[in-house]
Amino acid sequence: MSERSLIDELPGELMMWVLILSELLVFGAGLVALLAVRLTDPSGFAEAQDHLYRTGAALNTVVLVTSGYLAACALHWCRSGRRARARWALLLAAGLGALFLVIKGAEYAGKAAQGISYDTHPFFMFYYLLTGFHAAHVLAGVAILLLVAWRDAPRNIEAGAQFWHMVDLVWVLLYPVVYLAG
Amino acid sequence: MRRFLSDPLSRAWLALLALSLAGALLTLVPVPQALIGAGVLILALVKARLILSRYLELGESPPWMRGIGTVLTGFVLLLLALSLL
Secondary structure, X not given: OOOOOOHHXXXXXXXXXXXXXXXHHHXXXXXXXXXXXXXXXXXXXXXXXXXXXXXXHHHHHHHHXXXXXXXXXXXXXXXXXXXXXXXXXXHHHHHHHHHHHHHHHHHHHHHHHOOOOOOOOHHHHHHHXXXXXXXXXXXXXXXXXXXXXXXXXXXXXXXXXXXXXXXXXXXXXXXXXXXXXX | OHHHHHOHHHHHHHHHHHHHHHHHHHOOOOOOXXXXXXXXXXXXXXXXXXXXXXXXOHHHOHHHHHHHHHHHHHHHHHHHXXXXX
16 A cells, blocks of 8 residues: 655645745745835835725725635535536636726726826835736636636646635735735 | 535635634724734734635645645744834
8 A cells, every 4th residue: 555645645736836835935025025125114105005995905805715715615516516506606706806806907097096106106116016916817817717617627626726716815915915014 | 504604615714704804994993003014914824824724725734734834924924023123
């Protein structure tokens, strides 16, 4: 009888975990850089942060964790043979991802209307860089969720859901640093 | 309803919603900004661990959960230290 290695104990594909950890490192470096640069101008960063639409960001947190829940349910249902239910859950998860982008778009439009851009203050350079890069991942995640709803083999759904949870995980770390901790 | 509440995934989702609400309410409490920053970062750490454990199913592999959880905790402590400086 062969013993299971530690690598075998990882849920899902090893390469998905490499991707998840790489993305966490990239966003993590960005968040550390934001807080490090903030030390050079704490009051300016706090003032710039006050211009952010915190209610929309809080709402987006609820949207994303709910979408993640639906993606996790889809995998559970797919494994237990409830394919139609799993597909609907993936479509709903993708729909909530799209809602996240709509709220984010409204937030960016609000900033543009106030004349705020990436060069208004160094804080906004980090804000647009980190939230914009995250939004790009959300967009990719929505496409992946739709793809795995179509090609709904358990392995596909598992990989798609893992990508989506990574997007969720990055947001729960990004949101407090960019929007709240000043 | 009982079935919904006994499901670990559903409980994780409800906990994530409650922690998100707690984070939003914390910003309304009249205390120094540094304390609010520390509070929301600690709540974020709990949420991130929940996502890793339940959504990403790392809870089924305790050695990986311990390892990644420890690195994550160290990272959030670094963010906390930088936000308090």
